[in-house]
Amino acid sequence: MSKKMHIKLNVNGKDEEFLAEPRELLIYTLRERLNITGPHIGCETSHCGACTVTINGKSVKSCTMFAAQADGAEITTIEGIGTPDALHPLQEAFKEHHGLQCGYCTPGMITRATKLLEENPNPTEEEIRFGMAGNICRCTGYQNIVKSIQAAAAEMNAAKEAAE
């Protein structure tokens, strides 16, 4: 065993400090140490995107990052996107448009989609499919995921316009 490191993270706005071996993968830090179980482990081999979180403004597969690498970072997981009483427009749209079936991929999908819409608030279907290519879903056939993201984009753009 190597010596433990002192690691500081800010997860969903909350500061976290702990000692961990550097080899600890961030997905385990989140799920097992911090009990943030929204990000899932689908493949553990960097392919499925179920573990996607936002780290310093980037969508990252947290099974492919050491907690040590994230030391000092700001992290957002699905838990930091909307609440059960006030769903994020993406969450609302996934619910409304059947963007999920078993729900296993959904936290990663929605977390990735928040970043996609931030970078491209008005994506075409093709841009959505390309921008979501790092997230795999075994259930939906993707059609309703695309529809949900389109609906959320429309909703968010309308809200932005109304606010202006």
Add this chain to the structure above:
Amino acid sequence: MIPAAFEYYRPKDLAGVLSILEEHGDDARVMAGGHSLIPMMKLRMAEVPHLIDLQDVDGLHGIDISNGQIRLGAMVTQAEIIDHEGLAAVAPILREAALQIADPQVRYMGTIGGNVANGDPGNDMPGLMQCVNATFHLIGPEGERSVPARAFYEAAYMTAREDEEVLTAVTLPVPDGGYAYEKQKRKIGDYATAAAAVQIVKEDGVCKAASIAMTNLSDTPVFSEDACAALLGTALDDAAVKAAVTAMLGDIDPSEDNRGPVAFKKHVAGVILRRAIERAWSRA
């Protein structure tokens, strides 16, 4: 899928990196985005008792374009290459290729330095860098040196870089003429079954210069001088393109794996190169 234990270092400068490399020799290794190295460590195919994270090291970041030269710091990510409008204006082949690497999450993390230093024949940047005649800049205990991309690759995972050297930057002349990066893959996010990087200069309807490199069709990228020569001085008629494809097929040496048997790979290589040449010509 937990890697073996290691000591983690996050130095702020190259001197710090070099001293750790010197102290631990073979037992130390640098990490850039980690998106090739961490999967290998999880599979225990790479053992790295001393892991040096380059993320905070000064001088490895940034894209600079001046006097017809492009400099990409080793830690420039694929996402940064895609997003950089100035770079896309002068070297659009880099964006076209980067968009065909992996998926968005991987592109936020994967770096140019890691991609070219890795030595995996499946990586797309090495062939691309041979096509655009890039130079790799290294620093080690003996000082700095540079190696042309076309002379860097020796065998799978074997490159001209010494273990105690760090790649600091990639430089290339602003490419001339039409370009194309064509890649055949089984699914989005996959490594290439075959890929071709092509730059062609057209003058008065005649090919004045051509540069062709192939990916994942040998244990190193293949810069095919004979394929380039087959196009020179021609109007890129069918016979010339056929001759270039034939020359390229003579230079590659694919092996059978889960992407298909040798005959299939050669077939795909021919199709991909023809497409890349035609598209580069149409843009020249």
